[in-house]
Amino acid sequence: MREGTLPCLRFEELTERNVQDAVRVCNSSLRYDSFKASTIRRVTFQDPNIEAGLAILAYEGEEPLGVAIGCRRTKQPPELVDPTAGWIKVLAGIAGKEIDELGVLNSICEKVENELSRLGAKNVRVSDMASWHVWPGIDLRYETILEVLEDRGYSKVGEAVDYLVNLRTFDIPRRIAKIRESLCQRGVSITLAEKDECDIISGWVKARFGPCWAFEVATSFKNNEPGTIIAKDRNTGDIIGFSTHGSLEPNWFGPIGVEEKHRKSGLGSVMLFETLRLMKLKGVSEAVIPWTSHLFFYTQVPGIVGIRHYHTMSKRLG
Ligand SMILES: CC(C)(COP(=O)(O)OP(=O)(O)OC[C@H]1O[C@@H](n2cnc3c(N)ncnc32)[C@H](O)[C@@H]1OP(=O)(O)O)[C@@H](O)C(=O)NCCC(=O)NCCS
Structure with a gap:
């Protein structure tokens, strides 16, 4: 679906004013996560690499339907700066009255990819932007997101797991x-x-x-x-x-x-x-051991109540 074919969606930059809308969209679409405003702030306003135009919400009328948080590694850590490297750290979408979830995800993804490209990114990864990340990739249970990414030309470039540990x-x-x-x-x-x-x-x-x-x-x-x-x-x-x-x-x-x-x-x-x-x-009460491939080092921990499996996705831009 091309940008412009969806007149029902309008985009707004993520700001402190609409951060709760982002939290709402994430929590209604990403059912295996519990987003807090503090997490959204950590990976946007508190990321020293933040640039205007890359963290956006999609609205149908006044209803928030989509969130995409893009980024380039432009400042920190200095040793890893590469302005041609882009990320989408978070992608979330829900259906509206005139548009389905796939349409929202596609549209907001395209918007961020275009912005990244305009800024000079040549490559985009979802979603392993180390130290300012939420996930190392996309949880395999988020089938619609993976489907949208694959249709847009992304392929798997890595994988990792999180362990969820009951500490009670x-x-x-x-x-x-x-x-x-x-x-x-x-x-x-x-x-x-x-x-x-x-x-x-x-x-x-x-x-x-x-x-x-x-x-x-x-x-x-x-x-x-x-x-x-x-x-x-x-x-x-x-x-x-x-x-x-x-x-x-x-x-x-x-x-x-x-x-x-x-x-x-x-x-x-x-x-x-x-x-x-x-x-x-x-x-x-519940710890997360995030982003690892050391499977047997962590399976010795008693109380593992869940494992999340992620695929890191990537594609060339332009
Ligand atoms: C991961 C790391 C911290 C482990 O440190 P370590 O001092 O070697 O750990 P241990 O000696 O306690 O355990 C080492 C091995 O024994 C195994 N082990 C632990 N308990 C065991 C048990 N009860 N029975 C059998 N094997 C066991 C683990 O599977 C582990 O194997 P692995 O290293 O191949 O995964 C170390 O390898 C490291 O620094 N790696 C690089 C950094 C890194 O990758 N950190 C983890 C990021 S998620």
Whole structure:
């Protein structure tokens, strides 16, 4: 469906004034998600890469029917800036009186693609814009969205899962407590990071795991209570691993990483469980372990109540 063939739709830029309309559309069309205004704000107004014209709502009369949040990586992190790379981070549509869901999705998708193209994007991905993302791709159960994207020429370029973990009955298994004890005897300390360790830890993370994870770790230090666990070799004082939570969303686990030569000795598992315990103690009842392909590292967690499977979609523009 071409733009212009749908006179019933009009587009508005997303602003603070209509953000609740965006929340409403997302929650009525994306049934496996629960959008809050804070999430919409995080991936739009609070994204330093924000540009005018890329986050839009579609209306039929006064009724909001569609949302598309586009973006280019123009500012942050500086190491990854590429003005030719575009994303659609969120895409949602519901049927109106004169138009069906497919029509809304198609129309709003086309609008954002045109804007991205006009700004200089050569490629567009849905929806893995790391650190300012909602999902790593499209949940396979959102069949209409995938259908629209495929019809528009997108193809799958990656996949990932989220684990959903019930923390209400969460406890640390004896197996993990024993590994922790043996690591401790071997000179490994595992503690909650202090506020003044933010720069040193995010620097360490950046050097090993890249600028996006460093940003997420640094963001976790802005919360009232610290959100990063740190493992050190007590003999040298060197950092050997970290695990973060609550950085992008209050109930999100991660990222987590262990220095390569210290892997496969249980340190990652201990930090994973310690972090989930911290989340439970803060009152998180259901945690999300988002965007991973480490299937068996996470299946050891008790209380997994759901797995979301995403396909990252992409196409060339123009
Ligand atoms: C993922 C990571 C943190 C794991 O750290 P680690 O210290 O090696 O973790 P552990 O030693 O506790 O567990 C390692 C392996 O043991 C396996 N394992 C854990 N518990 C187990 C159990 N009870 N029985 C059998 N195997 C088990 C896990 O499957 C895991 O396998 P995998 O690494 O192939 O997925 C580490 O590999 C890493 O830093 N990777 C790079 C960063 C990264 O990808 N982070 C995760 C992003 S989602």
